[in-house]
Amino acid sequence: MNSARKTAVKILKEVFDKSAYSNIVLGRELNNSQLNDKDKALVTEIVYGTLKYRYTIDNILSYYIKSGLEKLETYILNILRISVYQIAYLDKIPEFAVVNEAVELAKNKSPKGAKLVNGVLRSYLRTKGSVDYYNKNNKLEELSFKYSFPMWMVKLFVESYGNEQAEKILDGLNLVPSVTVRVNNLKTDYEEAWQRLEESGYDIEEGKICPEAIQIKKGKNIEDNPLFKDGLITVQDESAMMIAPSMDLEENMVILDLCSAPGGKACHAAEIMNNTGRVLAFDIHESKLPLIKENAERLGINNIRCGVLDAAIYSQAYNDKADRVLIDVPCSGLGIIRKKPEIKWTKDKQSIKNLVKVQREIMLNAAKYVKKGGKLIYSTCTLSKEENEENIKWFIKKCPEFTIEPLYYGKIDNIIYHKEGYITILPDKNMDGFFVAKMIKHR
Structure with missing residues (x-):
């Protein structure tokens, strides 16, 4: 068991300290380990659970460690984090076993650290039912603690969607994706x-x-x-599956997918067109193009061509050439937190503002590639209105030759149909949070 927890602590160090992607580090460490399937499942549970509930865990720990978590050695802090996660959220592991394993793990690094781990965890076990870890008169603090999201993100959701809808979003983003x-x-x-x-x-x-x-x-x-x-x-997530059908595709069309890797939407478009026409799948990173090619080859698709292209920089070669242009723009990813919980800790309000600038550059550039009568599809996997609704409103003012074509998929409980015609998909157990807008070019 200890080796499983040791592996979990190692993975969390990379994610927290080096901003590594949890799924990549986890996959690498498990593939290189000698752990059995049961222990691999435990590592996965602990890593994703600790990432998901870090805000709440750190609030709890701060109550018992008055000097501040930032002064703790990272290794000891992460042992405490995974231990509080197991005690607070997992009911199959006995509490005494969690404490014993944590102390043994800490001893490998420092006897002093082991003593601290033992004292903090035993204090937590003694008092956890009788302590207030947040201000119960503050709704934002309550939601932040209950669902373990940073305060600024909770505030963003509440201001954008209201208390009731925001709570559904927070709950949906904590669900384990199927x-x-x-x-x-x-x-x-x-x-x-x-x-x-x-x-x-x-x-x-x-x-x-x-x-x-x-x-x-x-x-x-x-x-x-x-x-x-x-x-x-x-x-492919079912929200992402909605993009290609939203493009009103017909056989022999020319499609540009400007931010394509790993190519799921481009491949879906090619399938809908029955391998006719051309799908030009671009990405700014050449290293990602093999992902698109591998996907297309496995699926038996032969009408996709890949290339390196910066979606924000104009290329004369594609001016007025495309029947459909898809821009699944780089975004904050607030809609896919259930798959990448570290997004809770790697994004902030300033990073969203920086992304909006890039998104708008891509939109203006992509508009030039759409032929008259063609359509531009804008999508994100975020729930930030700044990156979604506000960008579309800005774009329509800037490019009046485009108008929004309404999207409708039927009465679905987690889809918001905006009066302007675009949609927001809210996260639930089946679908990521997504935003989609379709615009037609009239001249």
């Missing part, structure tokens, strides 16, 4: 894919909104399954 796959209609149909998944022992259900979506509730790693390896299905 794996969703998209059926590739170039290679199979929904019924066959469904049957084969059931035969492989997967517990599945239909997607919430997208006709190609299948939710995997339980089963082995889907990427090891022949259906995935042979390209009959691909993993």
Whole structure:
């Protein structure tokens, strides 16, 4: 068990101190470890749980460590964090076992640290039912502590959506995401894919909104399954699956996807067009292009061409060339926190303002590539109105040759249909938070 917790502490150090991506570090460490499947599952649980609830955990620890957490050695602090997480949020591990494991782990570094760990955790166990760790008369503090989000982010959601909707968003962003796959209609149909998944022992259900979506509730790693390896299905969140159908695609169109990697939306567009026309998939990072190519090859797609392109810098070669231009712009990612909980700690209000500048540069540039009668699709995986609604309103004023075409997917409980025509998808157990707007060019 101790080696599992030691691995978790090591991963958290990289994420907290070096801003590493949790999924990448976790995958690397588990692949290189000698841990059994049960311990690997424990590491995953502890890492994602501690990341998700860090705000609440640190509030609790600050009550017992009056000198401040910043003065603690990182290794000791992260031992305390994973221990409080296990005590507060996991009911299968006995509390005394958590404390003993934490003390043993701390001894490896320093006897003094082990004594501190022992004292803090035992104090927490003695008093946790009788202590107020936040001001119960302050609604923002209450929501921040309950759902473990930084105060500025809670305030942003409350100001944008109101108390009730904000609380649903906070709850949705803490849910454990299910794996969703998209059926590739170039290679199979929904019924066959469904049957084969059931035969492989997967517990599945239909997607919430997208006709190609299948939710995997339980089963082995889907990427090891022949259906995935042979390209009959691909993993994609159902919110992201809504982008390509929103583009009103027809066969033999020319599509530009300006921020494409890893290529899920470009591949979906190619599938809808039955491998006709051209999908030009660009990314600013050349290192990411193989991801697009690998996805396309696995799925049997041959109408995608990849290239390096800065979406914010004009290229004469694509002026008025595209029937559809997709800009899934770089964003703060506040809608995908359930998959990347470290976003809670790596973003701030200033980083959003910096992103808005880039997003607007991309929008103005992308508009030049859309031919008359063509359409521009803008999407993000954030819930920040500054990056979403405000950008669209700004763009329509700047480019009056475009008007918004309303999007509608049916009566879905987690979709906000704005009167202007664009939509916000709120996070729930099946879908990430997303924003989509479709605009047509009239001249």
